[in-house]
Amino acid sequence: MRTYVRMMVACALIPRFELVVAAGGLEALAGRAVAIAPEGGRGSGALGEVSGAAQAFGVRSGMALGEALARCPQLELLAADPIAVAAAWEATLRTLEGIGAGVEPQRPGLVCFTLDGLRRLHGGSDELVLAAARRALDRPARLAAAPTRFCALAAALATRPRRTLIVRESARAHLMGLPVALLRSRERTAPLVATLERLGIATLGELAALGRSSLADRFGAAGVEAHRLACGEDDPPRSRRVEVALSESLELPEATGGEALERALAVLIDRLLARPERRGRTLRAATLAARLTDGGSWSREVTFREALAQRERMHLVLAARLGALPAPASVLTLTAERFGAPAGQQEALLEQADRHRRARLREAVAQMRSAAGPDAALRVHCLQLDSRVPERRVMLTPFES
Amino acid sequence: MSGTRRLALPRAARVRAAPGGQPLEVDGQTVAHVRESWLIEDRWWTEQPLRRRYWEIVSEQGRDLVVFHDLADGHWFRQR
Numbered sequence: 001m002r003t004y005v006r007m008m009v010a011c012a013l014i015p016r017f018e019l020v021v022a023a024g025g026l027e028a029l030a031g032r033a034v035a036i037a038p039e040g041g042r043g044s045g046a047l048g049e050v051s052g053a054a055q056a057f058g059v060r061s062g063m064a065l066g067e068a069l070a071r072c073p074q075l076e077l078l079a080a081d082p083i084a085v086a087a088a089w090e091a092t093l094r095t096l097e098g099i100g101a102g103v104e105p106q107r108p109g110l111v112c113f114t115l116d117g118l119r120r121l122h123g124g125s126d127e128l129v130l131a132a133a134r135r136a137l138d139r140p141a142r143l144a145a146a147p148t149r150f151c152a153l154a155a156a157l158a159t160r161p162r163r164t165l166i167v168r169e170s171a172r173a174h175l176m177g178l179p180v181a182l183l184r185s186r187e188r189t190a191p192l193v194a195t196l197e198r199l200g201i202a203t204l205g206e207l208a209a210l211g212r213s214s215l216a217d218r219f220g221a222a223g224v225e226a227h228r229l230a231c232g233e234d235d236p237p238r239s240r241r242v243e244v245a246l247s248e249s250l251e252l253p254e255a256t257g258g259e260a261l262e263r264a265l266a267v268l269i270d271r272l273l274a275r276p277e278r279r280g281r282t283l284r285a286a287t288l289a290a291r292l293t294d295g296g297s298w299s300r301e302v303t304f305r306e307a308l309a310q311r312e313r314m315h316l317v318l319a320a321r322l323g324a325l326p327a328p329a330s331v332l333t334l335t336a337e338r339f340g341a342p343a344g345q346q347e348a349l350l351e352q353a354d355r356h357r358r359a360r361l362r363e364a365v366a367q368m369r370s371a372a373g374p375d376a377a378l379r380v381h382c383l384q385l386d387s388r389v390p391e392r393r394v395m396l397t398p399f400e401s
Numbered sequence: 402m403s404g405t406r407r408l409a410l411p412r413a414a415r416v417r418a419a420p421g422g423q424p425l426e427v428d429g430q431t432v433a434h435v436r437e438s439w440l441i442e443d444r445w446w447t448e449q450p451l452r453r454r455y456w457e458i459v460s461e462q463g464r465d466l467v468v469f470h471d472l473a474d475g476h477w478f479r480q481r
Contacts, residue, residue: 390409
């Protein structure tokens with residue numbers, strides 16, 4: 001007799017990951033009302049993650065700075081440090097991959113992975129796998145396992161730090177009594193939450209009881225997605241592809257800006273393209289990061305319109321991002337995030353045919369001109385086709401293919 | 402490059418016309434039929450106004466020709 005094991009998805013949630021990294025450790029946050037400063041200046045924008053002490057004053061992530069300071073005058077602001085966060089998050093993911101987990105990172109501090117295939121490695125039960133994950137993480141984390149990613153996240157949010165929750169019942173049954181606010185965890189369904197709450201739909205069970213077609217009528221694809229999640233349906237986690245990080249950094253001796261910064265960027269692009277590990281592959285996405293002179297760091301991921309390996313085009317795209325630097329940079333870093341096919345340029349099949357045809361035409365025109373003189377190939381150029389005077393309608397011009 | 406030029410430029414023509422202006426013979430070809438006639442007055446606001454009486458005719462050889470009489474200088478031209 002065969003035994004079928006239902007798929008279980010684990011979710012690890014490390015609260016305030018970015019804030020802890022920016023503060024230099026969990027101990028530095030103890031008892032302090034601290035928040036990540038709004039990006040691009042101290043006077044405007046929304047706060048990043050906030051500490052528990054700040055939350056006690058009513059300060060929330062995403063709150064306007066003025067309102068936060070009115071609620072908590074002693075609030076300390078920390079500069080965001082995306083470079084350090086990315087490094088710490090990568091190290092965390094690698095420790096999880098070290099126990100055999102195929103991780104799907106959602107954002108720094110939140111990761112999912114399936115338990116299938118790990119049970120035999122770690123003693124045969126879900127509890128033992130999660131215990132191994134907790135040992136690997138080596139920091140306070142909320143761990144949960146459930147039949148779907150969404151349900152696992154809901155369980156992780158409900159469990160206490162250092163505790164583990166495993167949902168044995170069906171995902172739909174577990175989610176039934178939970179608030180629709182959980183839909184904020186997905187970018188697609190987040191805008192629906194306020195409307196659903198206004199309509200009096202408070203729980204996922206009430207949402208699941210509605211017809212999917214009705215939700216599709218009212219909210220489109222986002223409504224269908226929300227209904228799927230509420231009914232316990234979700235896509236399985238997709239493990240990330242582990243690739244060798246390709247990164248180049250340049251220290252800027254003085255506070256540099258403008259042209260000098262662009263020249264530094266050009267050097268980084270040259271170095272990155274010259275790396276043998278690239279093996280001729282094109283770049284599909286890259287991250288431009290900078291360590292700032294006044295503390296903290298800045299980073300932007302740039303996805304190119306098409307995979308490319310041309311210095312000029314990369315520079316054109318990346319240099320435009322340098323304008324968003326909030327302060328002078330002391331170190332500039334360029335990292336290849338994703339690679340494309342190992343070819344110089346990606347072209348569509350039809351465009352290739354068109355280009356080929358143009359090249360042949362150009363060659364034919366050149367041969368004609370060499371044999372019959374420069375007037376051998378001319379183009380009829382329309383000037384005023386509707387003119388009453390015939391000689392004003394069209395003229396002959398040299399053919400330029 | 403020397404290839405740039407206008408198309409359908411007027412060429413001088415030898416035309417024998419009736420007192421009313423209707424062409425009877427164009428470059429030695431007898432006119433068999435007048436298909437259409439029209440007047441163009443353009444650029445009258447400049448110092449080089451354009452006043453032409455066009456005639457579309459069919460010669461006895463069966464050729465379709467377009468000629469015009471420049472009303473400013475009195476010359477005849479073929480344009481097709």
